[in-house]
Amino acid sequence: MALILANSVWSADGPALSALIWIAPGHEAAALTRQPAMCSRAAEGDNQVLIGEALFNAPMLLGGQAARADVSCASCHSNGRRNAHFHLDGVSDAPGTADVSSSFFSLAQANDRFDPKPIPDLAYPVKVSRDPASGALERFLRGLIVEEFSGREPSPAAIGALAAYVRAIGDCGAIKEQPRRLADQAALVRVSVLAAEHLAAAGDAGTAAIAVAGARHQLGLIDERFVGAGLKRERARLLAASRALQPAAQSRAPDPAELQRWLTGFERDLLPVLARGEARSLYSEARVTAWVGRQGQ
Ligand code: HEC
Structure with a gap:
């Protein structure tokens, strides 16, 4: 604590x-942007x-x-x-x-x-x-x-x-x-869901659940950086997308086809919206640097 x-x-x-x-301490800007x-x-x-x-x-x-x-x-x-x-x-x-x-x-x-x-x-x-x-x-x-x-x-x-x-x-x-970008989290969401699909298809539901939780963790990392009133809508959609993965994280036999449908929907419907907000989020190096500077005052 x-x-x-x-x-x-x-x-x-x-x-x-x-x-x-x-x-x-003192390494925040470097660690968050690169x-x-x-x-x-x-x-x-x-x-x-x-x-x-x-x-x-x-x-x-x-x-x-x-x-x-x-x-x-x-x-x-x-x-x-x-x-x-x-x-x-x-x-x-x-x-x-x-x-x-x-x-x-x-x-x-x-x-x-x-x-x-x-x-x-x-x-x-x-x-x-x-x-x-x-x-x-x-x-x-x-x-x-x-x-x-x-x-x-x-x-x-x-x-x-x-x-x-x-x-x-x-x-x-x-x-x-x-650089550290939205694309890093997007790639890891994809990798995690595809991994869960392979693991589920092989009958390894326990490890598939770890991968699904990993995908939700990446969505959480995006959410943390989408701060500010102007990004509320994006955050609400991220939360909904993460909740939609919850059943797969808890299932004893997650359905690979369902995971794939989720991924297709995420990349088609939500990712472009997030990409449009990236410059206004804490993925922007200028915003992170300014924000870290304010904290130190
Ligand atoms: C809290 C920080 C931390 C985390 C988390 C962590 N590691 Fe490490 N890892 C280290 C440190 C420190 C060493 C070196 C330990 C030593 O020299 O005795 C190390 C050593 C290693 C090595 C040996 C490298 C070599 O050739 O000697 C491997 C492989 C490795 N980690 C992989 C992993 C993997 C995979 C995970 C996740 C399951 C992980 N580590 C999690 C800090 C971490």
């Missing part, structure tokens, strides 16, 4: 962006990598406090790379560090030492081999989710997909950064 209080100054008279909870560039090593249309990307961005894959604080793998490993702006009280010391064995994430596994480590860039193996034959990455990811982050036991398919995504993370040579 101290986390929320520490950030209350931000939400008193302005929008509360959930990401502010884990952004180092992200490390990522160029996938995967072939187009690789469904394993697609499912892995959906899970990587879904807080529900992690359990307990992480999920409640809307933290996903991508909060620390932005775009699969390294979030140099990450700072969470009790978990980090310098920006870009985290103690993943912290009691914040898992009471069961917490060690007594506070030893934050630099968040690694996943485009380059450090301690964990990416060799598929060894299975080291799969074992590491399972331990991370269940032991460090108190998540539910992931299905073997979920671990396989997550590992495929991690292996596909690549850098982009000279291009180090890219």
Whole structure:
């Protein structure tokens, strides 16, 4: 709860962006408008990598406090790379560090030492081999989710997909950064719903539910940035779109065709409306910078 209080100054008279909870003070504008560039090593249309990307961005894959604080793998490993702006009280010391064995994430596994480590860039193996034959990455990811982050036991398919995504993370040579745009959330809504369709078709309803919750999480991230009286209509429609996904998130056997109908409707009817509002939202770099400046006064 101290986390929320520490950030209350931000939400008193302005929008509360959930990401502010884990952004180092002074890094807000940079963290909200830019992200490390990522160029996938995967072939187009690789469904394993697609499912892995959906899970990587879904807080529900992690359990307990992480999920409640809307933290996903991508909060620390932005775009699969390294979030140099990450700072969470009790978990980090310098920006870009985290103690993943912290009691914040898992009471069961917490060690007594506070030893934050630099968040690694996943485009380059450090301690964990990416060799598929060894299975080291799969074992590491399972331990991370269940032991460090108190998540539910992931299905073997979920671990396989997550590992495929991690292996596909690549850098982009000279291009180090890219902007954060509405298109990022729109792409992740699409990836999450398509992942849920594949998982549902394969009978993995538990992992499909995580992906559907991930799609709703992305809709929430759009909603947070669509602040101000002029964007009320867009927010109301986002809420309705998110509610329409709720049954699929709770179903024991979500219908892939229904998920696809939702996605088609979202991209045809709502996304163009959102795109027209983007320049007036907190996706606009100028607006974010002005807004961050006002908070500091
Ligand atoms: C709170 C921030 C945080 C979150 C959330 C997080 N990680 Fe990490 N991750 C780290 C840190 C810090 C390390 C380095 C730990 C160390 O050096 O002992 C790490 C290490 C790793 C490594 C090993 C890299 C290597 O080659 O040594 C992989 C792979 C990885 N994380 C993937 C993930 C995935 C997948 C998720 C989501 C299930 C995730 N991480 C969630 C902070 C985080």
